[in-house]
Amino acid sequence: MQALVLEEKNRLSLRDFPVEETLGPRDVRIKLKTVGICGSDVHYYTHGAIGPFVVREPMILGHEASGVIEEVGSDVTELAVGDRVCMEPGIPEPASRAARLGLYNLDPAVRFWATPPIHGVLRPSVVHPADFTFKLPDNVSFAAGAMVEPLAVGVHGATKAQVKPGDVAIVIGAGPIGLVTVLAALAAGCARVIVSDVDDTKLAIAEKLGAVTAVNVARTPLVEAVKAETAGWGADIVFECSGNARAAAAVFEPLCPGGKVVFIGIPLEPIPYDVAGGQIKEVRVEHVFRYAHVYPRCVGMLASGAIDVSSLITRTFPFSASVEAFEYAATSPAGEVKIQIEMPD
Numbered sequence: 001m002q003a004l005v006l007e008e009k010n011r012l013s014l015r016d017f018p019v020e021e022t023l024g025p026r027d028v029r030i031k032l033k034t035v036g037i038c039g040s041d042v043h044y045y046t047h048g049a050i051g052p053f054v055v056r057e058p059m060i061l062g063h064e065a066s067g068v069i070e071e072v073g074s075d076v077t078e079l080a081v082g083d084r085v086c087m088e089p090g091i092p093e094p095a096s097r098a099a100r101l102g103l104y105n106l107d108p109a110v111r112f113w114a115t116p117p118i119h120g121v122l123r124p125s126v127v128h129p130a131d132f133t134f135k136l137p138d139n140v141s142f143a144a145g146a147m148v149e150p151l152a153v154g155v156h157g158a159t160k161a162q163v164k165p166g167d168v169a170i171v172i173g174a175g176p177i178g179l180v181t182v183l184a185a186l187a188a189g190c191a192r193v194i195v196s197d198v199d200d201t202k203l204a205i206a207e208k209l210g211a212v213t214a215v216n217v218a219r220t221p222l223v224e225a226v227k228a229e230t231a232g233w234g235a236d237i238v239f240e241c242s243g244n245a246r247a248a249a250a251v252f253e254p255l256c257p258g259g260k261v262v263f264i265g266i267p268l269e270p271i272p273y274d275v276a277g278g279q280i281k282e283v284r285v286e287h288v289f290r291y292a293h294v295y296p297r298c299v300g301m302l303a304s305g306a307i308d309v310s311s312l313i314t315r316t317f318p319f320s321a322s323v324e325a326f327e328y329a330a331t332s333p334a335g336e337v338k339i340q341i342e343m344p345d
């Protein structure tokens with residue numbers, strides 16, 4: 001079966017790549033329909049590694065996916081052939097200590113698509129546990145279904161922040177994860193979200209998502225903009241989505257006393273952290289790693305219209321052009337948020 005294979009750093013090919021998979025009693029076989037390109041996929045392509053995860057042999061990319069069930073295991077009763085679904089790409093050991101504690105995303109043994117040595121899903125079909133496969137209502141498209149994976153990061157962040165109705169939040173960084181965090185913060189009840197970036201095209205997209213104030217920090221200091229928006233008090237929550245060391249080191253400055261910070265963007269290097277700046281405001285700091293228990297919530301909000309991700313899907317390539325899609329994504333083109341690949345019928 002044809003798959004998009006990362007042969008090694010900077011070398012992709014669309015080629016026959018058989019993957020041996022057996023359908024267990026609690027598994028389903030899914031025909032892939034839409035797969036989003038994630039920053040991590042691009043990073044493996046251009047760098048061959050992310051932190052300790054190194055691509056040592058050819059690996060299929062892709063982990064943001066939706067599809068149609070084409071076969072169900074003997075013990076699966078809640079899903080049926082023909083169901084439209086999206087899939088959670090990280091599978092823990094079901095009986096691990098982390099999983100039993102409800103922290104399955106932190107299970108050291110988690111197997112996550114397109115994270116070496118686990119193959120991703122830019123291929124015709126995949127076998128996946130039914131427990132990590134979620135039905136899409138008819139009014140949620142395959143494209144939106146493939147956005148549930150990044151959206152889940154924002155929803156997990158908003159959940160960790162314990163957003164209260166009327167909160168003012170800051171989202172630092174208007175990339176795909178920043179923008180889904182904006183959507184999650186607004187859906188969770190924020191009265192206003194102040195989004196900072198240095199790219200006006202990304203900020204323009206952020207402004208269209210709802211009650212958003214866009215701040216280009218190349219021109220306006222974030223603290224000044226936040227003071228103006230909050231009568232000098234500061235924001236209730238900062239979602240740090242840039243991973244940028246300087247931005248991340250200054251997270252406490254625009255925050256109100258008793259505020260909260262959620263670190264979502266992953267800095268590539270260790271960063272300095274202003275402990276005293278957090279102490280004088282008694283800031284509560286949270287960190288998120290991927291997500292847990294939020295897929296049904298994301299699907300529910302897409303179905304009800306509480307969250308609309310359509311404006312974030314800025315380009316779609318056919319699977320036959322997926323190498324070109326990655327080459328294009330690797331140039332970080334201005335104005336693009338989420339690039340997706342549509343699988344053939």
Ligand SMILES: [Zn+2]
Pocket residue numbers: 038039040063064149150
């Ligand atoms: Zn992703």
